Amino acid sequence: MNNIFIRLPYNSIGQKEFKLFKALLAKNSGIDIPAEKAYLFETRLAKMMADVGLDSFAEFYKYIQSGADPLAVQKIINAMTTNETLWFRDAAPWKIMEDILLPKLIGALLSGRKSRIRIWCAAVSTGQEAYSTAMCIDDYLTKNAVSGVTLSDFDIVATDISTRVLDIAKKGRYDAISIQRGLSDYYRVKYFTKNGSAWHLDPSIRDTVKFSAFNLDNDFNHFGTFDIIFCRYVLIYFSQALKKEIISNIYGSLADDGILFLGNYTLYDLLEDNYKLNMYKDFSYYTKKAVIL
Ligand SMILES: C[S@@+](CC[C@H](N)C(=O)[O-])C[C@H]1O[C@@H](n2cnc3c(N)ncnc32)[C@H](O)[C@@H]1O
Structure with a gap:
């Protein structure tokens, strides 16, 4: 035996x-x-x-x-690093994007109030969070027959400290297991092609996302400001002091009417007076205080 x-x-x-x-x-x-x-x-x-x-x-x-x-x-x-991720993780951010954020942001582009929409996925792992965002926007634009705005009006910046996961993310190719995790048949059929045992993301979505290595412990002023920031399932690995520092730095990188998605846990004690917790149905997101969306 x-x-x-x-x-x-x-x-x-x-x-x-x-x-x-x-x-x-x-x-x-x-x-x-x-x-x-x-x-x-x-x-x-x-x-x-x-x-x-x-x-x-x-x-x-x-x-x-x-x-x-x-x-x-x-x-x-x-x-x-722990690189666990999946497509449309928690569903909430993309539901909020479709129901609240995209109508407003597209309106801002069409009126000329904003010239571009900037989104940052701050710990993107193998890319699913950023690509879910790009697919959600593209799908929203086509489904609603929006004219005058395209996916190319959106900058999606995606960073992570691990160069290993970024190498996977940049390729936009996923194996049979990762493709299944959270991705609906609808999105898979619309945006992926099967090639051997791998699923290849449509280049129009893949090339929209700009990946780079970045440590959240470093200064990120030079990235400019963002309309939406995802900083999900990463702060849990840091000390309380560093969590606080990063949350405070993100405040400086968020547009005045920007949105912060922190994942499915709350950080009331860290957010102090700066941020406001907003609820949409059962979903939470943060804005700068005194901003009414
Ligand atoms: C659990 S994954 C979360 C991925 C994605 N945000 C999600 O929610 O599905 C956490 C990611 O944070 C990254 N990370 C850990 N420390 C970091 C740091 N100091 N700066 C940037 N990224 C970091 C890890 O490499 C990992 O890919």
Whole structure:
């Protein structure tokens, strides 16, 4: 009988090395790994350690510090980030876009009040959030036979700290499992073509989204202001202080009548007096205080 139990090549991380790796990751990504999740270093860095022929975290740390691999820190970030995502995740942002935001934003474009609409997906992972947005807009424009506005009037900027997920996102190609997660038959048929075992996104949608690597712990003033910002399912990985700082920086990047989607959890304690929580049906979104939409 075959032995179905495979011994995984995990090396355990001691307290001293845990502190070193925790600090390294926090400094370079803001990601805060609590002590009870120390095993994440063991499971997620096992392959990288094996690739360089090391089996102790102390040696591995020395190797990283030696500068032998200039991409070592980026590789650690790529391995340590949690990149879970799906199409139209939570549905809410796109329902709000269709029912409230797009009619207003299209009106603003047509009246000349806005020359472009700018949207930022601030931790986009493998692209689903940004592409869901582009498909939603394109579909809205065609379904409502909107004339005088096209998808090219929208800038969709998509960033993430992991270069691994961005490489996947840029291609706009998805395997049989990821294509199914949250995507309706309607959108799949309208915007994807099957090619072998992969699903290819229509280039008109793919090329609308501009991807780049960006760490939310850095200054983002230079991105300009946005009409819609998605910052979903990423703040949970940061310390309270960093969450607060990012939420406050986002305020500066949000147009006066802009919308912030934070995911399906609330951050009342962090939003202080600056933001207003708005409800549409059961869905939440944030605006700057004193803005009535
Ligand atoms: C769980 S995914 C969420 C993806 C998407 N926003 C969604 O809701 O489906 C979190 C993403 O945040 C990214 N991330 C983690 N730390 C980051 C940082 N400091 N700056 C930018 N992105 C970060 C990860 O690489 C990962 O792809």
